[in-house]
Amino acid sequence: MTEYTVRWWRSTDVDEFLELFRRVLGGDYGRDWFDWKYATNPYVDHVPIVVAERDGELVGARAFFGLQVAVDGERFTALEPCDTMVRSDHRRQGLFTRMTERAIERYRDGKPSLFFNFPNPLSLPGNLKLGWEEVRKLHTHYRVADPARLAASRSDGSKLALAGRLVTPVARAYNALRDATTSVPNGVTVRRESGVPAATLASIHRASSPGGIHAVRDETFYRWRFDNPNREYETYLAADSGSPTAMIVGRPATGDATNVKITDVAPLDDHGEPEQLALLGRIVSEYPEAALFSIPSRILPSDTLRRAGFLSDGAFPLSRIGTARTQVVRSLNGWELNGLDIRDADNWNITFAEVDSS
Numbered sequence: 001m002t003e004y005t006v007r008w009w010r011s012t013d014v015d016e017f018l019e020l021f022r023r024v025l026g027g028d029y030g031r032d033w034f035d036w037k038y039a040t041n042p043y044v045d046h047v048p049i050v051v052a053e054r055d056g057e058l059v060g061a062r063a064f065f066g067l068q069v070a071v072d073g074e075r076f077t078a079l080e081p082c083d084t085m086v087r088s089d090h091r092r093q094g095l096f097t098r099m100t101e102r103a104i105e106r107y108r109d110g111k112p113s114l115f116f117n118f119p120n121p122l123s124l125p126g127n128l129k130l131g132w133e134e135v136r137k138l139h140t141h142y143r144v145a146d147p148a149r150l151a152a153s154r155s156d157g158s159k160l161a162l163a164g165r166l167v168t169p170v171a172r173a174y175n176a177l178r179d180a181t182t183s184v185p186n187g188v189t190v191r192r193e194s195g196v197p198a199a200t201l202a203s204i205h206r207a208s209s210p211g212g213i214h215a216v217r218d219e220t221f222y223r224w225r226f227d228n229p230n231r232e233y234e235t236y237l238a239a240d241s242g243s244p245t246a247m248i249v250g251r252p253a254t255g256d257a258t259n260v261k262i263t264d265v266a267p268l269d270d271h272g273e274p275e276q277l278a279l280l281g282r283i284v285s286e287y288p289e290a291a292l293f294s295i296p297s298r299i300l301p302s303d304t305l306r307r308a309g310f311l312s313d314g315a316f317p318l319s320r321i322g323t324a325r326t327q328v329v330r331s332l333n334g335w336e337l338n339g340l341d342i343r344d345a346d347n348w349n350i351t352f353a354e355v356d357s358s
Contacts, residue, residue, distance in 0.1 A: 004059075004090075006098045008106075009049035016058040017049070024085035032229045037356070041066045042224050043077060050099040052086070060086040062099035065356040066112075068216045071338040073209070075216055077112035079103075082356040084123060096123075100130050107332055114342055115330040118355060124326055132328040136345035139297040139324045141310040143284065144171045150258065150291035178309035179281070188278040192286070193235045198222035201235070201246055201266045208243075208267030212349035213340060217266070225353060229253065233263065236282055238275040243267075245275035249283055250358060260287045262295040264353040273304050280308040296351050 009017070014034055021027055038047045044066035052060030064079040081103075086095050118138055119127050128134070144150065198219045205217040215221060226233045232253050237246045250263040262283065265271070284293060295305065297312050311318050329342050340347045352358035
């Protein structure tokens with residue numbers, strides 16, 4: 001039997017990569033998804049995937065999601081490790097480490113400037129061992145609309161489903177109270193657009209000039225990032241006499257609206273609370289079939305989110321059942337970029353749009 005070979009992706013690997021993805025991660029994705037995410041990514045000039053091979057068969061892969069990030073206005077290339085997989089019968093052979101080291105070796109002396117990602121608890125130790133450092137817990141605010149249906153969709157067991165049925169009346173009463181006691185001032189109008197209007201959103205972002213570290217939100221970003229064939233997006237825009245505020249809503253292209261994600265907001269800072277509440281209220285009202293709404297914590301004020309019925313998974317009661325992922329980062333050109341320490345949580349200004357799977 002031959003030894004493992006760790007190498008860079010070849011154009012003939014696509015079908016095996018997709019089959020490995022189905023086998024290990026459970027996603028039945030096609031070539032259109034692969035092309036969108038990797039082959040036509042506008043921020044890299046190659047397909048950033050390392051694979052492990054044995055006896056002519058792919059048994060592992062370590063892929064990277066390319067982004068251009070702004071660090072206080074200056075642009076840098078970043079790669080987000082994702083879609084990491086090793087077949088169960090080939091684990092504990094050091095393949096995760098070998099594939100990661102191969103990537104670090106290639107990128108050490110040039111683009112990108114950093115890696116950042118959000119590993120699950122199983123892969124977090126491996127990242128830290130290879131030089132990544134923790135930035136923060138990536139908390140999320142949720143509005144739980146139908147606990148019973150949410151529990152039924154996530155579990156085969158009766159205990160979680162029973163708990164969901166028991167707390168559903170409480171959740172509905174809480175949401176109704178929030179809706180009844182939260183009013184939106186006159187003069188705020190909300191309109192909905194199918195898809196993502198790239199020019200409009202890029203203009204909003206450009207006018208606000210947000211600080212910190214975040215994906216560059218220009219027209220290229222909006223056109224490519226929200227062209228994911230496995231997701232559907234709608235954009236809501238609110239305005240009074242000033243500049244508009246926008247939220248992008250995402251859900252699976254299959255039509256499953258169990259979990260409706262507020263994937264991105266524009267601008268990234270300097271929101272007006274009337275516009276925020278108007279947008280959140282409109283979104284909640286237009287997805288009555290949703291069991292759960294989610295939005296990244298810290299991107300909007302906690303008080304505003306609470307007024308709209310959203311609670312953090314970093315606090316009781318959601319902290320008892322949720323598991324927040326950890327954001328980690330690894331430098332390739334020093335821990336400071338444009339004067340900002342990339343390990344400092346306060347220097348990051350990101351939404352679900354920076355997360356490859358949203």
